[in-house]
Amino acid sequence: MTKEEIRQEARQKRALLTPAEVTSGSRKIASLLFSRIPVHRFSVIHIFLPIRKNNEPDTSGILETLQRDFPVEVYLSKSLENGEMLHVPYTAGLSLEKNRWGIEEPVDLSEALDSEAFFRALENENILVLIPLLAFDREGQRVGYGKGYYDRFLSRSGPNTTKIGLSLLEPVESIGNPSPLDIRMDYCITPERIWKW
DSSP, X not given: OOHHHHHHHHHHHHHTOOHXXXXXXXXXXXXXXXXXXXXXXXXXXXXXXXXXXXXXXXXXHHHHHHHHHOOOEEEEEEEOTTSOEEEEEOOTTOOEXXXXXXXXXXXXXXXXXXXXXXXXXXXXXXXXXXXXXXXXXXXXXXXXXXXXXXXXXXXXXOTTEEEEEEOSSOOBSOOXXXXXXXXXXXXXXXXXXXXXX
């Protein structure tokens, strides 16, 4: 299937998930992340906040656990009109507002870094990036919403960055038309298991 066909199918499948299934699946993903991935080895963790109306995995439990139990720097992103993202350090009580897609983003951008500056400033740190997606395949390719925000962001990352997708759905067999610009994931966590490449 092509990316567009996979996108359509994934949207339909996610739309059928009940709130209870999203909550349960998100908890299982968080449990696998903290029990099977050596999160303590990372000094910086970049996390996404979900588009709730699209039934994305709820990362609030992951964020709370990181804040409570791990001495890490946590970053959130803000999407810009030009297809790039800014990256803002997260602290409890950080003021957030929803963008046009329904993603909660930081309001105060005084400490924001663009993607190049983010990876340059943190080049000596072990970085974990948790990645949203619509679908993924058994080779570690992902399909997002088609805007390319995360591919542009991750194209600047170095060997000290681990890329983990989070998905409430299991993989499709194969993405038929990957682009050379697509960034492959290192892992993807579903409610059932961790996929590793």
